[in-house]
Amino acid sequence: MYFGLSQRAAHNSVQVSPWNAVESVMANLWATDKPDGLVFLGVAENTLLHQQVAARANKNAAVNTSDHLSYGVGPRASPRLKKALVPFFNSEFRPSEPVLQKELLVLPGVAAAIDALTWAICNESEGIITPAPFYTGFKPMSALRAGGVLIPAPFKSVEGYRGLDDVFDPDMNRKALEKTLLQATQDGITVRAVLISNPHNPLGRCYATNVTPFVSVLGAGLDECIDSHLVHVMHGMGKDFCATGLRLGVLHSTNEGLIAAVSSISVFGWVPYVVQDVWADMLEDEQFLGDFKLENRKVLAKHFTILRSFLDQHNIPYYSNVHAGVFVWVDLRRYLHGNSAPEPATSAVNVNHDQEVKLFKRFLRAGVVLGWYRISFAVEEQALNLGLQRLGTCLKSIENDGWEN
């Protein structure tokens, strides 16, 4: 069959894609009136304050003829959102130099920002190193359009490795990154960047420095290590504001060349003005921001406790030095069996117990770091309890009946 595709499109078209599985999971999701539906604890989303976000957006966002229906100022950001982002960045990320409007570009989510940054920094097949374990989305986001190559920097093979805490240790970072850089260079890959997520995904912990509390790379005093023009920051509304679906992200850079480069393609990632207003409206209201943050922390802590109690009760190890994020990195290696080849888990099935156990086994074998899984806890309490109860039943089945049954 001739599809008439370019080489790059043909290459992408045969990569494993998550969307079929996501679509079938979402079509069969648990709800109080759909008790047999699937509970999805695999995605890094925070739905806990959806009601508050929706209420706020519904009250204040309405399509208007002056700002929302025309091309306006173009794709780089609405003047209102840019203005609202500046004090937010300055108070939230405590930069050593105040952030300026001209240093910001709004894009549809951090995914789009990673794609745009990779495109602007890397030539075809050039590398970006990221500490491992890493957020699995980094790979497709840097590769599928921009043609970058994500290179994980493993810590396990670094001399003196003690455990996952080393991922936050400056000296171990230096060793892991240097070793990976050396290997990549020997493999003929030109490395152009290091990509770090704070809080770390999947470990759910923020980086820290020995000298001052680390808030963000913007205030970390990196002048001795790197030219600040080469440090770029991405932030998204999705996680902190419980709105992954609004697709809002922002790229900050003091590098005029980089901003000009990303501006040149920003028309392809233009966030509708009406959506930009939803975020601007929240950012402009300090009282709302403060209350929202407090409430978010409270509910996240409660849901984290539910997951942690489940893991403790079932004697399941996990990375426990966690204080941020919406997930926990869980060690299910003892449930793995043998060394059968991993099967890609690309489709979901309807739920009944046997199928659920089979499905779960398939996911177990298909882990990115074999045996380790990220379980999200920021879902509605009843769904979280049910999902964990089902997970417990599956694990017990595997323990009692063995892998082959």
Ligand SMILES: Cc1ncc(COP(=O)(O)O)c(C=O)c1O
């Ligand atoms: C580290 C990291 N980067 C990027 C993304 C994608 O974010 P967005 O929904 O803003 O595109 C995620 C989402 O899970 C993430 O965890």
